[in-house]
Amino acid sequence: MIEGAKITIRLTLWSLLLGIVIGLPFAFGQVYGNFIIKGIISIYERVVRSIPLIVTLLLFNFGLPLLGIRLPIFTVAVIAIGLRSSAYQSQIYRGAIQSVSGCQMKAALSLGMNKIKAFFHIIAPQAVRIAIPPFTNESAIVLKDTSLAFTIGVVELLRQGEYFITTTHEPMPILLTVAFIYLVLTTILNGFLVFFEKKYRIPGIGIEGGSDGY
Secondary structure, eight states: OHHHHHHHHHHHHHHHHHHHHHHHHHHHHHHHSOHHHHHHHHHHHHHHHHSOHHHHHHHHHHHHHHTTOOOOHHHHHHHHHHHHHHHHHHHHHHHHHHHSOHHHHHHHHHTTOOHHHHIIIIIHHHHHHHTHHHHHHHHHHHHHHGGGGGGGTOOOHHHHHHHHHHHHOOHHHHHHHHHHHHHHHHHHHHHHHHHHHHHTOOTTOSTTOOOTTO
16 A cells, blocks of 8 residues: 555656646746637647546557557656646646736836746746645645556556455455545645645735736
């Protein structure tokens, strides 16, 4: 069980990281990009969010070898879960960016910054903090979604539990233990992010702002 829990944690962290790496620039493109960039990102989000995660996992697991790409099943699971999370995270960051007053972007531009520089130095530090509460919810969802990785053979927490059920023929105690471990992991993750949210909360900055078209 401990080994399975470790793999579940690693799978969650890498998937969230991939979601951040893709979701943050996509959010930037949605707010500041031209209509072509916005259209491409919108199609990506609609497609990724419309496909059930278990289907995405199976598509990557069986589809990548057909393209000559052979990856460890752990990496395949990270890619599938991370891409799905990126679609949701980009919406979280987009909302957070638009929550920062557009006057701040105007002020940054008037000081000679371009949009990218103003975004990273002025907007992003505030938007990331505003995005923490919805990101906490997304993190809990990703943690629980990692249980679907057992369908492609990843020996995560649920798969470890299945092994024990096969040898002990006692499903209920094992499944209750698995559920309890998920509860503990989710509580720890939420507690850490809530602590982070309180520590770095910006007084006076909330959803009352607006991008004003910027």
